[in-house]
Amino acid sequence: MIEKTSRIPGFYKLDIEERLDRVSRFADLSRDEKESFLKDGKLSLAIDKDIADRMIENVIGIYELPIGIATNFLINGKDYLIPMAIEETSVVAAASNAARIARIRGGFEAEADEQIMIGQVQLVNVCDIDEAIQSLLRSREEILRIANDQDKVLVSLGGGAKDLEIRKLGEDEMLVVHLLVDVRDAMGANAVNTMVEAIAPYLEELTGGKARLKIISNLADRRLARARATFDKEAMGGEDKVDAFLEGYRFALLDPYRAATHNKGIMNGIDAVVIATGNDWRAIEAGAHAYAARGGSYKPLTRYWKDEEGNLVGEIELPIAVGVVGGAVSLHKKAQICRKILGVKTAKELAMVLASVGLAQNFAALFALSTVGIQKGHMELHAQNIAVMAGAKGEQIDEIARRMIEEGKIRLDRAKELLEEIYGAR
Numbered sequence: 001m002i003e004k005t006s007r008i009p010g011f012y013k014l015d016i017e018e019r020l021d022r023v024s025r026f027a028d029l030s031r032d033e034k035e036s037f038l039k040d041g042k043l044s045l046a047i048d049k050d051i052a053d054r055m056i057e058n059v060i061g062i063y064e065l066p067i068g069i070a071t072n073f074l075i076n077g078k079d080y081l082i083p084m085a086i087e088e089t090s091v092v093a094a095a096s097n098a099a100r101i102a103r104i105r106g107g108f109e110a111e112a113d114e115q116i117m118i119g120q121v122q123l124v125n126v127c128d129i130d131e132a133i134q135s136l137l138r139s140r141e142e143i144l145r146i147a148n149d150q151d152k153v154l155v156s157l158g159g160g161a162k163d164l165e166i167r168k169l170g171e172d173e174m175l176v177v178h179l180l181v182d183v184r185d186a187m188g189a190n191a192v193n194t195m196v197e198a199i200a201p202y203l204e205e206l207t208g209g210k211a212r213l214k215i216i217s218n219l220a221d222r223r224l225a226r227a228r229a230t231f232d233k234e235a236m237g238g239e240d241k242v243d244a245f246l247e248g249y250r251f252a253l254l255d256p257y258r259a260a261t262h263n264k265g266i267m268n269g270i271d272a273v274v275i276a277t278g279n280d281w282r283a284i285e286a287g288a289h290a291y292a293a294r295g296g297s298y299k300p301l302t303r304y305w306k307d308e309e310g311n312l313v314g315e316i317e318l319p320i321a322v323g324v325v326g327g328a329v330s331l332h333k334k335a336q337i338c339r340k341i342l343g344v345k346t347a348k349e350l351a352m353v354l355a356s357v358g359l360a361q362n363f364a365a366l367f368a369l370s371t372v373g374i375q376k377g378h379m380e381l382h383a384q385n386i387a388v389m390a391g392a393k394g395e396q397i398d399e400i401a402r403r404m405i406e407e408g409k410i411r412l413d414r415a416k417e418l419l420e421e422i423y424g425a426r
């Protein structure tokens, strides 16, 4: 019986089959589930072609990304192996490394709000805005009833439309009604969009206006997730490294040019898990960046400070609208297996994992940037990619990459020269 821990030293040194074997035992994957990643020793396709054909229009094939596993994550005392689907070098290694350091002081503490999404109805041509607001407020219960009639399943699970908010925009230019919906374990866009479309005619009747746009808001600020971790100063190489880190963080606080890249680093981790679990990463991206700009200027989504012992403490807060049911989550077989590997049962738990991954990723990037720089970590895989581009195959890839790193010249032209020099290849 293998110990159920995400701390797997040397995971990266195992070959693909051995890694898959370790993950299968951790997550108790069936033979079928395991084989969906690897068939006859080859990487297999991500989704069935019939499912793909129903997922979007005009399908001609399947576009694949590698799935890597980030190790070492301890979140609220539970071990997680984290599947990440991403094309960018170093993200998985960086997340694993950050989680290893966070683990020394207990890992991540995370929490998430209830799964409240906001549906918006825009009302224009309202003659008497104040009277219209009164009329809407008087009919609150009936509006919620119409909304809830659309989704008996959601209501039976304790979710559904819970409240209304009414906003005036412009100089009495338009009224906007917010429908607050508890979407339970779904991302919720379809559910909410159906509800706002259903209440729109009644809102027109109540206000005398015209209902134009009826759609969910991706600024899901009622559905925030938060994570916090302490990064041990010794593991970071001493308190001067913590200070250097904090100087790097200040740069992002003061400058939107830097903050954009800072937050991009956070989303490297979050998006990769969102994609692996079949969720809508554009929704997460839109929500994160809108939240980062909520005060009127664009800010980092993380906060850092030193504790009294000089260790680094980091915290993240952002909207996370993801589901464990509905949308592609319920159709994409590999997304379901990724969720099984993650071992998350609820949308709330997934949101807490995502917040922790975002913090880990951001810590790793800032730590590298404020010490050795970002390229060092990227170097090895980057050099291998360049070697492949130059035409290297099998063992040639490692050899050409090693030589380029040694020489400090990681360039396509040099890879081609080396390939010719060592292997006589043209």
Ligand code: NAD
Residues within 6 Å of the ligand: 151, 153, 154, 157, 159, 183, 184, 185, 186, 187, 188, 189, 190, 191, 192, 193, 216, 218, 280, 283, 323, 325, 326, 327, 328
């Ligand atoms: P969905 O409609 O497929 O699934 C949600 C439904 O599943 C609920 O309405 C409910 O009836 C049912 N359900 C069963 N068990 C449930 C449970 N435990 N918790 C909650 N509901 C449960 O999907 P969705 O989550 O409403 O919508 C997500 C999809 O909408 C994504 O594919 C997204 O890309 C897409 N979308 C997004 C936007 C946007 O973000 N702006 C706009 C339109 C569509």
